[in-house]
Amino acid sequence: MKLRNLGAFGAIVLMVGAACTAGAPTSPPVSPGASAGASAGASAGASSRGTVKIGVDLPLSGGEVANGVPTRQGLELAVLEANEAGGVGGYMLELSIQDDAVNGVHDPDQGASNAGILVADPAVVGMVGPFNSNVARAIIPVTNEAGLAQCSPSNTGVDLTKEGSEVYRPNNPEQRNYFRVATPDDIQGPAAAQYAYNDLEARSAYVIDDTEAFGVGVANSFTAEFEDLGGSVVKRDGNDFTTNQSFAALLTAAGDFDVVFFGGTQVTGGGQLRKDMGTAGLLEIPFVGPDGTTDLQEGGQEGAMITLAGVENSENVHGTVAGIHDIPDPEAFAAAYSAEFDEQPGAYSALAYACTQALIGAIEGSADTATDMAALREAVRAHIFGGNTYETVLGTLNFDENGDSSQKFISFYKTDTELNDGTGGWVFVRQEDFAEIAP
Numbered sequence: 001m002k003l004r005n006l007g008a009f010g011a012i013v014l015m016v017g018a019a020c021t022a023g024a025p026t027s028p029p030v031s032p033g034a035s036a037g038a039s040a041g042a043s044a045g046a047s048s049r050g051t052v053k054i055g056v057d058l059p060l061s062g063g064e065v066a067n068g069v070p071t072r073q074g075l076e077l078a079v080l081e082a083n084e085a086g087g088v089g090g091y092m093l094e095l096s097i098q099d100d101a102v103n104g105v106h107d108p109d110q111g112a113s114n115a116g117i118l119v120a121d122p123a124v125v126g127m128v129g130p131f132n133s134n135v136a137r138a139i140i141p142v143t144n145e146a147g148l149a150q151c152s153p154s155n156t157g158v159d160l161t162k163e164g165s166e167v168y169r170p171n172n173p174e175q176r177n178y179f180r181v182a183t184p185d186d187i188q189g190p191a192a193a194q195y196a197y198n199d200l201e202a203r204s205a206y207v208i209d210d211t212e213a214f215g216v217g218v219a220n221s222f223t224a225e226f227e228d229l230g231g232s233v234v235k236r237d238g239n240d241f242t243t244n245q246s247f248a249a250l251l252t253a254a255g256d257f258d259v260v261f262f263g264g265t266q267v268t269g270g271g272q273l274r275k276d277m278g279t280a281g282l283l284e285i286p287f288v289g290p291d292g293t294t295d296l297q298e299g300g301q302e303g304a305m306i307t308l309a310g311v312e313n314s315e316n317v318h319g320t321v322a323g324i325h326d327i328p329d330p331e332a333f334a335a336a337y338s339a340e341f342d343e344q345p346g347a348y349s350a351l352a353y354a355c356t357q358a359l360i361g362a363i364e365g366s367a368d369t370a371t372d373m374a375a376l377r378e379a380v381r382a383h384i385f386g387g388n389t390y391e392t393v394l395g396t397l398n399f400d401e402n403g404d405s406s407q408k409f410i411s412f413y414k415t416d417t418e419l420n421d422g423t424g425g426w427v428f429v430r431q432e433d434f435a436e437i438a439p
Contacts, residue, residue, distance in 0.1 A: 049090035049367065052376065054079065054359055055118035055148070056097040057111055057129035057139060062104015063267040066295045066303035067131055070346025071153055072097065075128050077340055077349075078356035088360050089367025096124055100135050104303075105242075105267060108138035115139040119146035122373040125380050126151070126359035128352060132265070132292075133157030133214040136178070140168040144177050149381040151358060152180040153351035154291065156188055156322045157214055161402040162439075177381050179403030181351045181358075181394065183322040183410055185214070185290070186439045189221025191410040191432065192261065192288055192320050196222075197229045199412075199429075200286050200318070202259035208237040208250065208273070210264030218290045219263030226261075241269040247276040260285060265292030271308020278313035287317045294319030294413055296347040299424035306415060311424040317415040318429075321347045325411035325431045327394050354392035358399075361390045408435040 056075065059068040079093045087093065098114035100106055111130050118124045119142060127143060127150040130136050136155045143150045152160075159165055161184065166173055196202045207223050209215035216238065223233050235254040239247065247269070260277065262270050270293035277283060289305075299306035299314065306314045327333060327350055337345045359380065365388065366379035389398045398406050411431040419425035 050092070051094055051123065052091045052363065052373070053094045053096045053121060053124045054356065055121075055124045055127040055129075056095055057100050057114045057118070057127070057135070058097075058131050059101040059106040059135075060097075060099040061101045063303035063308070064101045064104060064106055064131075066266070066297045066301055066305075066307075067154075067292075067346070067348070068099075068101070070297070070343075071131060071348045071352045073337070073341050074153070074345065074349030074352035075356040077337060078353045078360065080340070082360055089364045091363065091367065093360075094123075096121060100130055100132075106130070106132045106135050108135050111135035112138040112142055115142035119143060119148050122377075124148065125363060125373065125377045128153065128355045128359070130155070131348070132212075133160060133217075134212050136160055137168060137213065140178050141170060144169045144175065145171045147172070147175065147378050147381050148177060149359060149362065149377075149384050150178045151355035151384075152178070152182065153355045154182050154322070154348045155180050156182050156185045156291065157217055158184050158186045159217075160184075161404050162186075165402070176385050176401070176403055179358075179384055179399045179405075181323065181354050181392075181397065181405045181407070182291075182348075183408050183434070184404065185218040185221055185322075187408055187434045188290055188320055188322045188410055189218045190225035191412075191434065192218075192290060193222045193225035193229060193231075195318065195320070195412055196259045196261065196286070196288050197226060197231050200259060200288070202231065202286065204232050204234050204257045205259045205261055206235050206237075206251075206254040206257040207233050207261045208239055208247075208263070210262075210268035211238045211240045212264060212268060214292065215262075215264035215268065217263070219261065222261050222263070239269055241272070245269075245272060247273045248280065251276060251280050251282065258285060260287050262287065262289045262293060264289075266295060266305040266308050267303060268292070271305055274305075274309035274313050274317060278310065283313060283316060285316075289317075289319045291319070291321045291347060293317075294321050294347060294426070296321070296345075296413065296426045298420040299417075300420075306417075306424040311417050311422070314415050314424050315417045319413055321411045321413065323348070323351045323411065324394050324407060324409040325428050329393075333393055350393050354394045354397065357392040358384065358390045358397065361388070406435070407433075409433050
């Protein structure tokens with residue numbers, strides 16, 4: 001396939017049994033609800049134990065494709081490479097992919113239904129997803145009861161792993177199954193506030209959220225840190241975008257401010273808010289958003305922040321991603337990804353790849369002792385929470401007793417409307433490791 005002479009990146013992949021054989025055929029695209037199986041780049045005959053599945057739940061339709069599809073492709077790449085290397089622990093891998101978007105928007109009820117499908121399949125021994133924290137709140141009770149290891153590349157809700165997480169484990173309160181590689185919002189929100197205050201030199205902020213749990217949480221933590229730094233929040237609003245799709249009146253009522261922070265995603269109002277700031281003549285005021293709006297997709301792509309805002313309104317837009325930018329070999333990963341999918345990675349492509357690597361490592365470490373699929377599912381979960389380390393595209397990772405990653409990076413980006421022949425894109429500003437001061 002595409003991973004010839006990848007140096008350090010190839011070494012990382014080999015450590016978890018996910019290397020690639022040069023010259024092997026590529027796999028066809030995988031549609032939501034379909035399975036990517038052993039036929040994707042390798043013969044099932046290379047496996048001595050048969051096939052196991054990794055379940056996937058992501059928002060993959062409508063306006064959500066800008067976030068969901070690049071994330072899905074990251075984990076597809078990891079599975080494709082593992083199969084081309086001959087499988088994992090004697091097994092070939094398949095993906096059972098579910099779409100949690102309803103009418104183009106991520107939906108917790110659909111996520112819970114999808115999780116039910118995944119846990120009912122005994123061949124599913126691990127899961128990647130979901131993308132959104134409110135969907136995770138609906139899914140975790142289902143996967144926890146079934147003992148299915150579940151890794152999110154992008155969930156940042158604090159309560160998913162820390163205080164309050166017990167409510168998502170009603171039937172197995174002492175058993176953890178959910179873990180993530182993303183940095184939670186008790187770091188992301190304050191990091192965005194520090195960026196607004198120190199880098200953008202803002203002193204008065206208008207803070208608005210989309211009324212969803214993720215948006216409210218990250219906006220609250222931004223607000224607290226911005227005020228602790230000496231800034232003032234002139235107004236704090238919530239807007240349910242399903243009922244009010246214009247921010248014009250809210251912007252007028254907010255008065256004077258020198259930065260806007262939006263807690264939410266581009267499809268729950270972030271794009272429209274920036275568009276309405278343009279109509280109101282407020283484009284000189286920076287817009288700052290969390291990873292929900294920082295999709296790293298170029299303008300013109302369906303559902304992208306720049307597309308929804310309009311490139312003419314997208315200068316002076318800033319945002320965070322709850323993960324590391326300077327991975328050990330970014331050029332190799334980008335080359336492998338773009339060779340397979342003919343586009344650049346998204347904000348969470350590498351993190352989804354890392355989630356899959358951790359599950360692959362747990363399968364590899366559990367295959368010889370598990371006597372059946374039920375035993376393998378439990379062994380994979382126990383391996384993740386057993387203090388083991390995993391060599392991933394993000395670097396060496398382990399997960400604490402709550403399921404949080406040892407990495408605590410936040411990466412900062414801003415838009416450049418001259419990129420991509422004037423359709424706009426994102427550029428990396430810097431990253432910061434908050435591991436020493438993480439709550």
